[in-house]
Amino acid sequence: MHPIAEKYLRKTSLPSIYCPGCGHGTVLNAFLRVVDDLDIMDDLGLVGGIGCSSWTPVFVNTDVLHTLHGRAIAMATGLKLANPRRHVVVFTGDGDCLGIGGNHFLHGARRNIDLTVIMLDNGIYGMTGGQVAPTTPTDAKTQTSPYGNPEPPMDSCAVAISCGATYVARWTSAHPLGLQKAIKEAIRHKGFSFIQAISQCPTQAGRYIYGTGKPVDLFRLIKENSVTLAKAEKMSPEALEGKILVGKLYQDETKPELSEKIYGMMTQ
C-alpha cells in the first residue's frame, strides 16, 4: 500500500467499497496527494451525501460528515460558517449534486461560499442499481429507461458558472495529474469551487450504457473522447461534438466570499 494511503486512510474501512476499476478511487488518490502536498489534514472538513461517490470522504481519517441524500452542500455551508478556517471539501455524485441536491448546488454557487465541491460524475445512479441520472447520455439504456433515455444530459459546469461559482474545472479519472492540479487550485481558491470529475462505472454505466464491463475499455473511451481546452480552440465545432472538454473552464478572484462577508458584518 502506498505510504500516503497508509498515512491518511482509515485501515478499518479498507479495502474500499468500490468495484474493481471504479474511477472514484483515482479521484481519492489525487485528493490525498493534494492533502499531503498542502499539509492541511488537521484543518479538513469533508462532507459527503449518499451514493458511491459520497463514500469517498469516509475512508479518510479526518472529520467527516456523511449526510442525507443531496444535502451535502447544505451541511457544508453550515460547517464552513461555523468555522471559516476549515477547508471544507464536498464529495458528491452526479445524482446527489444535480438531481436530489440540485437546489443546494445552485444556491451554494450563488452565495459564493468557500467550498470545494468535487462532483464525481459516472453518468448513472450506481449504488442504487443503475437508474437514469441527470448526466446520463440521451438514448442510453438503463434500468429505468429500457427503451433509451429520452432526456438530454445536463452540463453541470455551465450551470455552476451561470449561478456564480468562481472556480470551475472539468477533468476525468484518466487525467490524474490535471485532476490533482485542479483540486489543489480549488482548495486554495477563496470562493465556491466546482470540479466535475468524470469517472468510469464498469458495473452499471459500463455494462448497460456502453456495452462493456471492462474498466480498461471504459477508461480508454474517456481518454480518447477528452479534449483539452488548448486543443479544442484549434478544432471545428463539428469535430468537438460528443467530446469531453477538460481543463480549467472559469476562475474569478474578484467576487466577495460569503463567510468573510458575514464575519465582517459581525465584527463591525
Add this chain to the structure above:
Amino acid sequence: MNQKRKKKTIKQICIDENYCKGCYLCIEQCPAAVYEISSKRNAKGYLVPEVARFEDCTGCMLCELTCPDMAITVEKEENEK
C-alpha cells in the same frame, strides 16, 4: 544519456496484492508497457499484475497516480525527489 539518468532514479515498484482488485488500469496507463497480467491470484481471487519489464520504466508515475486502490508504489532513489 537521458535514459541512463532516468533508469537510475527508480529503485523498485511495489504492488500490494492485498489491495489490488485486478482492474488493470495500470497496464492501460503505462506508456512503456512495464506491467503484465501474471498467473498469480491474490486472496480475493484476482489475477494481480506484475512488473515484467522494470528496465523500461521511465518514472512517469502514471500507474501510481491512477491506481484506484493506491496499491502501487513507485520507489525513487532517496536523493531524487
